Amino acid sequence: MKILNIGRESANEPEPVANEAICAIDVGTTKIVALIAEVDDNDDLRVIGAGRMPAQGLRRGVVVNTKEATAAIGQAVEQAVQSAGQPMRPLLLGISGSHINAMSSKGAVAVGRNGRNITTEDTQRALEQAKSVALPHNREIIHAVPRSYTIDDQKGIQDPVGMFGYRLEVDASIITGASSAVANLVHCVHDNGLEIEDLVLEPLASGLAVLNDDERRLGVALVDVGGGTSDLAIYLENAPWHTVIIDVGGDHFTRDVAMGLRMPYPKAEALIKQFGSALPGHVPADAEVRSGAFGEEGQQVVSRRVLAEILNARAQDVLDLILREVKRSGYDGLLPAGIVLTGGVAQLSGFAEMSRDQLQWPVRVGRPKGVASSVIDLSSPEYATAVGLLLWGKRHEVEPVISPEPLPGVFDRIIKWLRNFVPQ
Template identity: 45%
Template sequence: MDEPIVVGIDIGTTKICTLVARVEGEHNLRILGVGIEPSQGIKKGTIVDLAAASQSIARSVEKAQRTSGLEITSALVSLAGANVASVNSRGVVGITGGVIDEEDVARALESAQAVAIPHNREIIHVIQRGFIVDGQDGIRSPVGMHGYRLEVEAHIITASASTVENLRQCVQAAGVEVSQFVLNPLASAEVVLSETERQMGVVVCDIGGGTTDLAIYIDGDIWHTMVLAVGGNHITSDIAHGLRLSLPQAEDIKKANGHAVEAEIGEEEAFTVRAFGEERPMQVSRKELAHIIEARVEEVFELVLQEIKRSGYDGLLPAGMVLTGGSSQLPGMRALASQTMGLPVRVARPENLVGLIDQLNSPAFSTSVGLLYWALLMSETVPVHHSRGSRKGGGSSMDLEKLKEFLKRLLP
């Protein structure tokens, strides 16, 4: 039992999912603990009720501890919500010794962060996209090279400092230190994208309950990230309004009878449901239901398309879109996405997992499982019998030491 352990807490709008896994070999994970709980106090990916959110986090952690038999003291935590923003930036430094070392790379990355970031924002990720040495671009690993001027292209993701602090407090109140925050779409991408897709140019789109999370990968690197505040809950509330049903009823019929393409449904197809304040159950045409769903889903994909166009990378995505998240399970989503966006689209879910995986092989758990792979990538492992409270949460404070450590892990 001395293999390293990775822990992730995916704090979604509809569910909280804590996963504990053992790292086996270099890249394999065995899921040892699972804690899935309905989430409370979270809207559109942001905490709106600290106590309620913290309690549901604690319940999820508790379940994962019970199933794994391990104590959870620190974890990677997913982050989403309208308060996240990203910029691409370039850092430049002079090289004094003539040969580039890790410290130079860290200084270059630090200088990339000197872009005007307001005080009320916290840096979540600084992702290096490529280096330029003495004007020559396309360099992936400059350490050891000769040169006088080192430039780094970096993708910087920031979030509202208060949003981040609230989330950190909630997780801490559940007895767990946040070792690092990970933006939702980056976690999902770790699970659903192939290396070929990343190289070719691809967008990952995770449609959950309250948010739609996007990340664009080109030439193997992250070029753009975005979180939109729309998701499956909006589809449900449209159905509730349109058919005069309660939200739980609308949610149930969406899952049982929903389809995102009206034209795919025959005129005669119908189901029965008892509407608000009605004595007798009524017959509803599935076509009418699909009509409501299609309108909303089309709007979501149009927003996504707008966002991709705004990023300026719309012509650079030959591998198209990889759809995931709970809402990608709605029949017809793939076709509608492809039609609205004019891109090839596939739906993806976590695969090749071992251990306690019964519930996890659904697109709803791409972010949850992705956190574990992200932990693996960052070597954020926890010793098995770790004592409580000795790990500090500080993944987001990008000081020089931390940066150097970060780089050592990533560089070959």
């Protein structure tokens, strides 16, 4: 099945028309966000319409009830359309879930007998080649993300357009998803009469919104810990080299607290947000708080230290899973910028600090930037994906290509040197 124009694979498509609205929907496990933005005369993005609804019919990033999910998407879109005073245009749609896989692939094309300037079309042809991998009938390609190019024998080129050569090879990351999961999500959007311009892997969108250029260039792990999943994207040399969706998120924290302290789920979530900490040692042993409970009383006194112990255990679990995936990727010695945590759970008090202490890596909380808004406060890490989708739409590319030079030898040496300081 061909589902619309899935995945804008090349970094080199035409610029969008100025002042045209860019629309995005982040269908998260806990909330659905719809945004309508304008590109102003200074080429800056400004949100003019926003809608946010609690998610329904989703579990761990995938649709499990199309009727509920469709209705929730429709309500978020309606809010956005009303506040913007204009309809949604074809939109950028985030996709996640543990059905997503990434694999490496290479594609090579002849550029010309006499050696000529490489064009955007050549890079697209090379990417098309990289996409010709054998896939089971129940999987589809969502993105082909170029990591680096080789021209003849010259490796590590980030932007080959305009350079000379005979043979162009791309090293790409091919991101695939289960066709059924992709189709279910797409249908929920289509059933609201909306058109999809592009499907975008959520951690790639989040990375655009929260990472800075140095982090992306030197090496960083972006981790978006949402309600249902923890999405990992490893960036090196300005490109996402590796992505993994881990099936654990904030819902697990909430469930642990609800079970451990015997209270209804919404009370547990509210308690975590207001009084939660991942560092029990920082909470006074006698600190207590009144909270909801099951049973006739409906109230109980909770030790904040005990709450922090429950959250610490789950945070530890998430951290172990992240570390395992980073090590499995083979890039663990190549991330001098450490980890940037984003998504709702990044706001858990002490989570970043605990991660920093444990890994001895730099760890910071990533808040979305690059989009202005007077209709909704987008500064929370929860909005990383939604903001990133707008930026994706504006750039019409996978990654900004900053340095057109081939990787200089000195950069390799710095990376090797830095490796000595990063725990293996």
